[in-house]
């Protein structure tokens with residue numbers, strides 16, 4: 001029997017990212033400008049560096065990872081794949097449960113996998129400052145670390161509810177040299193507009209994105225960067241699945257039966273799942289399951305249509321599952337899963353039936369988190385706990401049907417900065433907020449009616 005922890009050596013860090021766009025049967029529909037015309041590279045040039053724009057639209061299957069980025073990865077990569085033997089015992093399941101541990105990165109989540117290449121390409125183009133938003137603070141900390149690594153200044157608009165709930169993430173970002181603002185701020189038009197309507201706004205990822213984009217395009221020699229949703233981000237995260245595939249082989253697994261990830265904007269799930277898409281397309285029986293919170297049920301309750309990625313409509317529209325760009329989810333503790341939209345690639349795969357989606361309320365998610373912490377010893381991020389809950393339910397199904405499946409999930413991050421959420425759970429103060437249908441209808445009414453015919 002193989003070890004419970006499967007390590008690779010530094011030389012095994014993938015040389016290339018996998019770009020699933022090359023293997024899509026139906027190519028993605030283009031991003032659209034508000035006038036309905038496709039947005040081209042020139043529309044993105046004030047926002048992103050050229051290399052990132054190229055990757056965003058690339059149809060090449062494999063894209064070289066620069067040596068400097070692979071070197072930077074060596075601080076924590078390759079990350080271990082671990083078999084959750086103690087969790088299996090507690091569940092009395094015949095299933096084999098593995099988790100890819102992305103919590104071991106310096107920033108504590110998978111987000112550094114894309115923060116480092118993004119900072120690198122900006123630096124290479126001579127950019128001096130990166131501006132971004134952060135929800136729960138994970139993206140902000142990743143980009144703060146990556147910015148100082150490659151010698152860039154870093155400015156972060158942090159969603160106010162997280163700024164208040166998670167001061168330690170802010171301090172971590174500041175330790176790595178970044179400047180942080182609680183969004184909505186009165187530093188931008190986008191922020192001022194929101195505050196005029198609702199001075200007590202707790203903010204949302206959509207609002208913070210608008211502020212960061214505005215600050216980046218109006219600032220001197222600065223660019224914006226995004227930690228999820230976009231194609232290049234999903235591609236950078238493919239390193240998770242590529243390593244997982246090697247590690248499963250070492251563990252003696254012929255194939256994973258089910259791969260699970262939590263979905264905020266879709267990048268960690270894309271990262272672990274997309275490298276298995278070619279095998280699935282060739283007919284291998286591999287289920288890919290994305291798990292989201294029922295308070296922000298984009299894939300399970302949103303329509304698949306063109307919408308803006310941000311509150312102030314400053315970015316082109318993309319076709320995705322969406323709850324509406326003005327949708328502000330309730331203040332659940334999985335702050336990283338509070339985004340109104342999802343990756344267009346992931347959305348299309350869900351629409352085509354290649355990928356499944358499921359939603360859970362936060363109480364059962366925290367039940368799963370605590371069981372995982374007590375069995376495997378790792379305190380998961382509330383976001384990652386959605387994937388754990390998904391994996392536990394699959395493992396219980398295996399117990400009931402006596403099936404020995406190989407279940408793999410992505411542990412996208414640790415929860416060391418989420419102890420306030422754990423306290424709420426442990427003291428019975430956590431409540432499950434059901435998404436109000438009227439609120440959803442209201443937000444969807446603001447989504448423009450738009451489509452693209454090839």
Ligand SMILES: *Cc1c(COP(=O)(O)O)cnc(C)c1O
Pocket residue numbers: 108109110111138139227228229262263264265266267268269336337381383384412413414
């Ligand atoms: C940001 C974050 C997520 C959600 O983002 P995705 O792009 O959907 O991966 C999930 N887990 C953790 C730990 C995060 O930091």
